Amino acid sequence: xxxxxxxxxxxxxxxxxxxxxxxxxxxxxxxxxxxxxxxxxxxxxxxxxxxxxxxxxxxxxxxxxxxxxxxxxxxxxxxxxxxxxxxxxxxxxxxxxxxxxxxxxxxxxxxxxxxxxxxxxxxxxxxxxxxxxxxxxxxxxxxxxxxxxxxxxxxxxxxxxxxxxxxxxxxxx
Numbered sequence: 001x002x003x004x005x006x007x008x009x010x011x012x013x014x015x016x017x018x019x020x021x022x023x024x025x026x027x028x029x030x031x032x033x034x035x036x037x038x039x040x041x042x043x044x045x046x047x048x049x050x051x052x053x054x055x056x057x058x059x060x061x062x063x064x065x066x067x068x069x070x071x072x073x074x075x076x077x078x079x080x081x082x083x084x085x086x087x088x089x090x091x092x093x094x095x096x097x098x099x100x101x102x103x104x105x106x107x108x109x110x111x112x113x114x115x116x117x118x119x120x121x122x123x124x125x126x127x128x129x130x131x132x133x134x135x136x137x138x139x140x141x142x143x144x145x146x147x148x149x150x151x152x153x154x155x156x157x158x159x160x161x162x163x164x165x166x167x168x169x170x171x172x173x
Contacts, residue, residue: 005068017050
């Protein structure tokens with residue numbers, strides 16, 4: 001089956017990118033993959049912007065094939081997906097948080113991430129699901145992601161941050 005960009009028929013699906021519910025009637029992107037756990041196919045549902053950040057190849061291909069031709073905001077989704085595709089590690093971003101302990105190590109510099117320090121959560125897409133992949137210092141973002149321009153995706157996947165915390169992350173150098 002081809003990918004889908006359509007309004008949700010019910011409010012039961014959860015976005016695979018941000019783990020938040022997709023409301024009834026809300027636009028969603030469905031990526032169809034072979035089921036690794038049995039026969040047939042499975043559909044992974046995403047908010048369209050989450051798909052642009054986490055599964056940019058699938059969304060770009062679907063948009064290029066004309067999926068969701070009458071959908072409002074197609075150009076913005078395509079631009080976000082292309083930006084994510086331009087840096088191979090950007091789809092790994094899963095949000096920002098303060099380190100609750102000092103035990104984790106940065107995947108870029110290998111140094112410990114101090115308790116209370118900002119860190120970027122990472123995930124890897126394997127076998128049809130996202131698995132946790134460690135952390136990166138917020139200060140190491142340029143070295144790891146090969147760009148400084150990660151703020152939009154970082155804040156998108158960090159909805160529980162306060163406005164002050166969002167400003168702190170956005171202004172971090």
